[in-house]
Structures are given as C-alpha cells and as structure tokens.
Amino acid sequence: MPAPEAEFLDLVHENAARLRKIARVYTESAEGQRDLYQDILVALWRALPSFNGEAQRSTWLYRVALNTALSHERKRAVRSKATLSDDHPLWMDGLPTPGAGLEQKERLDRLYAAIDRLDTMDKTLVMMYLDDASYAVMADVLGISENYVGVKLHRIKKQLATWLEDTLT
C-alpha cells in the first residue's frame, strides 16, 4: 500500500476516539456528529501532504480537526442563531437528575454537557487538557503563547470543576 494511504489509516486508527470526541463536543445530534467526523477525516486526508514533520503529529492533528470542527460549527451557528440561547442549560432535556449510581454513559453525558457550557474556544482547550496535551501543544494549536494558555486554562478548569462538583457528586 502506498505510504500516504498507510499513514492516513494509522493516523485515523490511533486517533479515532479523539476525533469522535471532538465531533461530539461540537455537534449535538448523532447525524451532525457523523457528518463532522466524516468532514474531519476528509480534511485530514486532504491536509496529509502538508504534514512535513515540523509540527508534532498531535499538534497537526488537533489543528486540522479543530479548524474543521469550528468551521462546521460556524455554518450551523449562522443557520440557527435566532433560535439558540447563548447560555446552554447544563441539564439537557430527557437526562435524569444526578444520583448516587450514575452509569458511565450518564456520567459521560453530564461531562459533555458541562463542557458544552463553555465558550467555543474554551472547549478546544478543555478537550486538549482532558487528553493530557502539554501547554506547548495547546499553544501551538491555538497560535497563542504558553503563558496565555496557562491563564486561560486556570480560569476554565476552575469553572469546569465547580460545575462538575455541583452536578456529578
């Protein structure tokens, strides 16, 4: 198999879960998540020749995936701006209230719901933080300084921790 194909498949299989989580954070419906996931795969394939090894592979992947997700979200946001509230409720319709024996899926749903309360750009930082990415990678992906990443992340973590403690205990 030619090298680009093999490289692409490696990349996708190594990062399938990460890409799927990005799709879930930036779209609500299952159909939207599928569309975005497909869009990201196509963007990765098309961008593959631009990966020259200068950036870390994870940095390159985050950039391609997040730029695609943000672009996808903007198209959706312009279409639905008139009907969406900026302040998403934490508890989504149909979810049970928190209880002692929350199942893994429910706990995950609530984690995603908490992330969904964040600003669009804060979500990118939180996802990378939860993936254990370094400040250097986050700074490279967003195009800002590491110090600024630190400042922003400090605030976001505090916010997220409060929401999680309120709802996931």
Add this chain to the structure above:
Amino acid sequence: MNLDDAKALWSSDNEPTDPDMSTQSLSQSELLQQVKAQSAAFDRTIRQRDWTESVVAAAVSVFFGWLAWHDPSTLVTAGALLVVAGSALIFGRLRYARTRFAAPPVNEPVRQRLQRERAKVDAQIRLLSSVLWWYIAPLLAGLLLMTVGDNGWSVFTVVYGTVVIAGAAAIYVMNQRAVERDLRPRRETLTQLLNQVDSSADTQNDETGIAKRGDAIGG
C-alpha cells in the same frame, strides 16, 4: 467529581456508540475509498464551478462580440462591447476574489485561520456591497444601449428597459440581503471567536495588519 476523575472518565470514552463513526466498522480499503471519494467530489465541484464560469464568460464574449462586429448601429456596437467588457470584469473579479483567499491551510493555528477567514469574509462583504458597479452597471448599461440602438425610443424599449432595470434592482437587493443575513453574522461570529481565543490588544493589532495587507492587495 473532580477534574482528575473527569480526565479518567474522558479517557475511558473510547468506544463509539454510533457504528458509522467506528473505524472498525469499515475495512481499511472501504474507509480509504469513502474518504477519497468525498475528497474527489469536493475537487470536482470546484472544477465544475470554475469551468461553468469560464464557459459562460466565453459564450457571452463570443455572442456579444459577434453582435458588436456585425451590427451597423453604433449604439448596439457600444452596448455589446460594454457587455463583453462587463462579463470580463465579472469573471476577473470573481476569480480574483477566490484565488486571493484560496483554501487557507487547514493545518495552520486556529487563531491564524480565524483571522484569515475573517479577512476573507471582509473581502466578500466589500465585493457584494459594490456589486452595483462591477456586476450590474456594465451589463445593464450595455443591454439598455443595445435596446435603444435596435428599437429607438419606442414603447418596447421603455417596457423592456423597465423589466431589465427591475431585474437588476432585484439582483442588487438579493446581494445586499446576503451581506446582512449571511456575511455580517459570519463576521460577527469570527470576531467573537477571536475575542475568545486572544486578548483584545493582540487581536486588534493583527486585524489591522491583515486589513492593511488586504487593502494593499485589493487596491
């Protein structure tokens, strides 16, 4: 639950709930085939759009060029030449607007890409806001000149002229609506994202830089 628990929960989320998002549900060759097909479809759409534009511009130039060459009326000749020049101008403006911001690299830093996209939206707003001068006026003037040259100041000329002017007005209104309904909200969203990603001082400096570069290129 604290953030460490959240991290553990996040990393445990490795199983796709939707089979269509599972790379394991497709063989390697199927996955590649699907991605390549979508990529090729995208390229094909761009090629078709460019080809259609080129063919239309060429057809308009040939037809009205032929009219300008063969019609004895000076007004018809002037009008036809104006239409040919107008279609060349439209073709050039559209092509330039697209190539100037052609496909920003998807692997560049998020902040840089947002700035580039906002500059692109600004250029689109300028293009549509001035659509009267580079799109509507040359074609409208050319068609009206040809009608007067062909029919003189007759009832037909007045009726036809009114219809053409009404059509041109509708095109103008549709373009301005697109600016207000689509482009300005898109610009606002991009500005909000840039404000979220960066401090206001740096963003303003970069925005000014891009605007200056854009003006220098755009003239």
